[in-house]
Amino acid sequence: MDILWLNQSDVKSVLDMPSAMLAAESGFREHGLRKVQMPPKSYLYFERHNGDLRTMPSFMEDQDIAGVKIVNVHPDNREKGLPTVMAVVVLNSTETGAPLAIMDGTYLTDMRTGAAGGVAAKYLARSDSNIVGMVGTGDQARTQLLALSQSMDIEQVRITCRNLSNCASFEKEMAPVVNCDFVRTGSIKEVCKCDILVTTTPVRSPIVKSEWIREGTHINAIGADATGKQEIGSSLLKRAKVVVDDIIQASHSGEVNVPISSGVFSQADIHAELGEVIAGIKPGRENDEEITVFDSTGLAVQDLVTANMVYHKALTAGIGKKMRLF
Template identity: 60%
Template sequence: MEILWLSEEDVKASLSMEETIEAVEEAFREEGLGTVQMPPKSYLLYKKYNGDLRTMPAYLEGMEATGVKVVNVHPDNRGRGLPTVMALVVLNSPKTGAPTAVMGGTFLTSMRTGASGAIAAKYLARKNCRTVGLVGAGAQGKTQLMGLAEVFEIENVKIADVSLDRCRALEEEATAFIDATFEISTDIEDVCDVDILVTTTPSRKPLVKDDWIRVGTHINAIGADAAGKEELDPAILKRAKVVVDDIVQATHSGEVNVPLSEGVIAPGDIYATIGEVVARKVPGRKDDDEITVFDSTGLAIQDVATALRVYRTAVEKGLGRRLPFL
């Protein structure tokens, strides 16, 4: 038998943001309906190198999709000329367990995370959102904005980063897919007076203060994906409707992990999972004055659902290389 190898370039040629949103929304719906198997991420920590390695398996019964992603997060890689996040995804046959494809998962990871933010905002943000604030001007800032641009008519984008050069670079890239005005700053407060705020940093201390957030704001908290990380003032969570992607993962590694461990919030302060909202088990936003927060840790079901879409498109296009396996 053979397996299909898809490089990062093959994956990029096989995946649009619109398609990613469709795949991830279906995955969230399956999770909400209880038709997925997804153990929590397992971590190997490399304290010496300020990094970690994670394995993320999942099975989506309704989509007949199963596989595993192996992904690293090494913040210091930027100085090594390498991406902070690199990944591989293996797709398997649910029927036989045989691997059907191995593909680069770095671009896929960025896209599916951007898609998750767009889906969360679709259900949790106000319907007439026009302004977006980005805290962090890295690769994830770009795909978060790409996803939101698929759902809303964005007119103004505010970007804050410690590096104005990164802000300018993101602005230049974003003009290829969004027609909006841009404002850039090194001061986070400058970008918080918006309809949708997105945080994508690896911070281990709160960056966004409670008194900067107005009523009606939706926040996609993306950066906290390991124990000890947090980007938001816990007081924001106290007055917000908090929706997580997965209860177990968020509790030990999401935006809520530190406030929970310190007793600032309780498990009962978590409103629902995004899957429950997408599956219509619980309502999303109820009124325009609610502050809503989506705590995204990144789920294996997102990777596997998106990888299946990539695989099918690549086969249709004749992309990739067939490699002998057995």
């Protein structure tokens, strides 16, 4: 049988942010309705190489699609001329189990994670939000901002990162896309003076303090995706309405994992999963004074629903290369 091979150029040609957000929202909704099978992602840790490898299988029952993503996170890769995150997604037939497609998952991961932030802001941010603050300006920051530009009219973006020259590069790339004012600063405190704060760093000690965050702020906490990582102070999480993508996964590898393990926060303090909010099972933002936090760990179902969309678009457009495995 033939398998469709899609390289990164193929995926980029059919995957844009509006379609990624539609896919993400549908995937989260099905997850909230408990119509997916999705065990927590499993990790292999390569301590001598400062990296890890993760496998993320899932099955969406109503759409009858299944697959798995294999993805790494190696922070030192940039010194080797490689992306920090690289991934491959395999789609499988639920009828036979045979692989249908193998595709680049690196760009797909960036887009689906950015899309999740845009969808979260749609349900959790104030409707009059127009100032975005960004801590971190890497690849993920770019897709986060791109998705937010689909959800709101952005007037100003405040940015900070460890190397201010990277802030300048970020502004040069994103200003034509978002078409708003950019403010660069070396102060995280100044960046926190915003309506929507996005954190995309790999830190293991909190860098956002509770006293810096005003009432009514929404935070997309993206960086914490493994045990021991934390960007936001635990006291801030206690002040906020916390929404996670998946309670079990977030508890061991999301923004809440360190506060939970230290006993200052618990699963009972989590308000909802994003899918429950989208499906109307639990409320999202209920007033303009609430501080809301979306703890994004990245779900296999996000990869699956996005990859399935890419697969069908590629078939329709005649994109990709058919290869015989057996």
